[in-house]
Amino acid sequence: MDEIDRTLISLLQQEGRLPQSLLAAETGLSQSAVHERLRRLTASGAIKIVGVADPQAVDLTLLAFVFVGLDRPERDDGFRQAMSAEPAVLECHHITGDWSYLLKIRAATVAGLEAVLTERIKRQPGVVRSHTMLALSTAKETHSLPILPAPKA
Template identity: 75%
Template sequence: MDQIDRNLIALLQQDGRLSQATLAARTGLSQSAVNERLKRLTASGAVKIVGQADPQAVDMTLLAFIFVALDTPSRDDGFRAAMAADPSVLECHHITGDWSYLLKVRAGSVAGLEALISDRIKRLPGIVRSHTMLALSTAKETLALPLPLPPEE
């Protein structure tokens, strides 16, 4: 991946709907060169094309972070598989310290969050304890990685 690829990714992170003509103009490439690079970047997995729903618009406004402790590392694979399969779990991070995992989850209500914790997470084998924190508001939430933007012409 060269600097032009990084510039394309940075531009797309800023506005994923930029046309190939605009990307070409901002990077100094031809449209066909932009098209080929985007195909390669997508095929390699460096760029993922996704739609991101607004939590307010789809009534998933409750954001919570859940620390989870497992009794033994032999439970990791099963826990990870369960979290990967649960659509309410947005992120699952193996962490250091007193906890095994940190989850970022979304729910439509407190009852929905309670069901996730009580019925789906705490019933998994090896769960020793959990600790949940609710986000009261969100000052920043992004999927964009901190890549430098190319200068505009």
């Protein structure tokens, strides 16, 4: 991935619907060259063009972080698969320390969160404990990664 690819990704992270004509002007490429680079970046999985919903607009204002402890490492694969299939779980991270996983969950209500916890997370084989924290407010939440310069050859 070269500096132009990184510039394209950085621009699209700011606004995913930028026209290729603007991307071409920003990078000094032709529109057809931009189109080919975007096709290659998308095909390789380096970038995904998606819409990001506002949680308030879709009534998912409750944000919770849940630490989950599993009894044995052999349970990891099944737990990860179950969390990947659970729509309310936005992120599932295998972590170090006293817990096995950290989940980021969105729900409409406390009752909705409770249902996800009791019916879909705590019932997973091997789950022995959990600890839930509710976010009172969010000072920053982004999907944009800090794009570093291309390594010098």
